[in-house]
Amino acid sequence: MLEDMRMFAAVVEQTSLNKAADRLNVSQPALSRRIARLEAELGVQLFRRIGKRLELTAAGQVTYEFALELRRFHGKYLQKLNEFKSTEAPVATIGASLTTLQTTLPELITAMTEKHPQLEIKAVTGKTHEIATLVKERKVDFGLVGSSVDDDPAITSLPLFEDHLMLVLPRTHFILERTQLELSDLNGLPMILFQPGTWYRTLTDELFRRYNLKPDVRMEIDSFEAIIRLLSACRAGTLLPKSYLREQLLKDNDLYLVRIRELEETKRTTSLIHGDPAWVAPSTRFLIQETVAYFARRPGSPKSLS
Incomplete structure (x- = not known):
């Protein structure tokens, strides 16, 4: 149906089967058959002929609005799908607890944007438990918090460095x-x-x-x-x-x-947290690996990262 809806929308926008057929690179009879099949499948008439011009019926108008929504959602789907095919993320949304926002995030953003000039970084702040919730709900790509989140099986904690x-x-x-x-x-x-x-x-x-x-x-x-x-x-x-x-x-x-x-002796480990690895896009996984590696090179990083 997706292809039929695409062809139907082209006919509406061109107001002509011939013009739509040229744009879609199909023959006019083939396009007519596709529209007739769609009408039969839906059980409604989509067009009225007024001379040589096609005019939408009320059912056709509702169907056209649906076709536009379908086209929009399909485009967003393809865009999100492409994120899983590339290690270059156009946008990264990082959650940061109030303390890491001031101590850790500025330095990290500077390092990331120097290495990836096209990368746009967005930050969302809150308390550690709030950032953990955003991670689980996939509203941020990953979080930086002044502790580990070991009591939640839906979250993976990666130690970055020790602080006191x-x-x-x-x-x-x-x-x-x-x-x-x-x-x-x-x-x-x-x-x-x-x-x-x-x-x-x-x-x-x-x-x-x-x-x-x-x-x-x-x-x-x-x-x-x-x-x-x-x-x-x-x-x-x-x-x-x-x-x-x-x-x-x-x-x-x-x-x-x-x-x-x-x-x-008042030691605390700042950690990177992320959600289910199955939902982490390759581009985000790449940024997570880079972040862990960046802090591993700094003094005070946990031995597990060296």
Whole structure:
């Protein structure tokens, strides 16, 4: 029926069997037979003849609208099918948790677009469980989250790199006058923290509970950049993921990193998650492999990726 509908639509658009036959590269009698067969199959008359002109009946108009929808859906189907035949994806939609959006995604997008200039990358953000749902519903090609998703058999988690918290202070902070800082020095320390609800803040709160720490939390903000900019003005410290902290960033904001053993033990693995491999197009599979390989070359990647 798909071919019959294509021919029927051509007759409607050309308003002539002869013109449609020329466009379809078939004979006029053969095209007439196809239209007659379609009418018999549907049990309705599709055209009325007015002189030499063909005019659609009411049933013909409904059938033409269906033929247009069928043509549109067929085109989309072929487009999606082509994605399974090519390793060059025109568009990649990546889901990113709030923390990985700020620490990991910008660097990855830069690397991907440098290697694939024609690639268009879209990002969808949310909490880890929200990204996992988007992956399962195939609304994103894959996700980047600050944890693994091992409790859901519908999701595959691939470890990318290990991260941990680090204490960041303004270089002029009075506490740096001490020769060595310990975790207990966070008690009463003015701090700016990331807002609750992310793995990173959960890790921070777990640390405070485990060591019975009670810092003086002055602000809770959902932007690492804003936290960094406010530290000196507020004479406060913060705990940030190591993956976010760059030497130039610290230099530009006159900040100092403090090494504390307990903080280096707050390890968390950032992972790439994707859905059922049977539904992963070759183009997406190729980008996933490239992403895993990219992070495997960086310091701090899990040994399983080396």
